[in-house]
Amino acid sequence: MIVSFDLDGVLFVDPVKYEIEQPLRYPFNRFYPDRLRKGTVDLIHRLKNEKFQVWVYTSSYRRERYIKGIFWHYHVRFDKIINGTRHDREVQRNRKQRLPSKLPNYYRISLHIDDEETVMKNGQTYGFRVLRVSEPDPLWAEKVFQEAIRIREIENRGK
Numbered sequence: 001m002i003v004s005f006d007l008d009g010v011l012f013v014d015p016v017k018y019e020i021e022q023p024l025r026y027p028f029n030r031f032y033p034d035r036l037r038k039g040t041v042d043l044i045h046r047l048k049n050e051k052f053q054v055w056v057y058t059s060s061y062r063r064e065r066y067i068k069g070i071f072w073h074y075h076v077r078f079d080k081i082i083n084g085t086r087h088d089r090e091v092q093r094n095r096k097q098r099l100p101s102k103l104p105n106y107y108r109i110s111l112h113i114d115d116e117e118t119v120m121k122n123g124q125t126y127g128f129r130v131l132r133v134s135e136p137d138p139l140w141a142e143k144v145f146q147e148a149i150r151i152r153e154i155e156n157r158g159k
Contacts, residue, residue: 001052001151001152002107002110002111003052003053003054003055004056004104004112004113005056006056006058006102006113006116006119007056008060009115009134010037010114012034012035013037014035017136018038019037019138020036021036021041021074024073031069032070032073036070037140039141041074041075041076043144046145047145050149052148053079054079055078055079055080055081056078056080056081056082057082057087057104057107057112058083058084059084059087059101060083060084061083061085062083063083064081064083064086067083080107082107087101087103090106091106100118100119100126101118101119102119104128105127105128110129110148110151110152110155111129111130111131111151112129112131113130113133113144114130114131114132115133115134116134131144
């Protein structure tokens with residue numbers, strides 16, 4: 001089963017509003033100015049220990065190399081990264097009608113974690129599962145983990 005995460009507002013947060021993971025040391029904190037939400041590293045390790053595939057699915061146009069790089073410093077490895085460029089190339093392609101900025105079911109993603117209300121609405125319209133994580137919440141990682149377990153049980157019952 002695949003769980004994907006948006007970056008901005010979910011894993012990358014404003015340190016003024018959110019608790020964050022320990023910032024990277026100099027000079028890496030200059031190369032990677034984004035700050036990780038507290039609990040991100042443990043959550044991803046827990047999901048991987050439970051044999052989930054963990055992806056990034058972001059509409060951001062950050063380079064894959066940047067995303068891999070910042071998480072490498074936290075000892076986090078994603079199974080796949082889909083950024084705005086890849087989404088445009090693989091999902092939107094040459095379609096005249098503009099598709100949503102994220103379409104997790106195109107990639108067979110079972111659960112997508114996002115902060116945007118529009119992604120929640122698109123999930124209802126296009127038939128993909130989204131858990132919204134938007135406000136500072138010390139229990140956010142546990143809620144994500146429990147939802148992933150719940151969805152896996154639902155999917156396993158359907159087999």
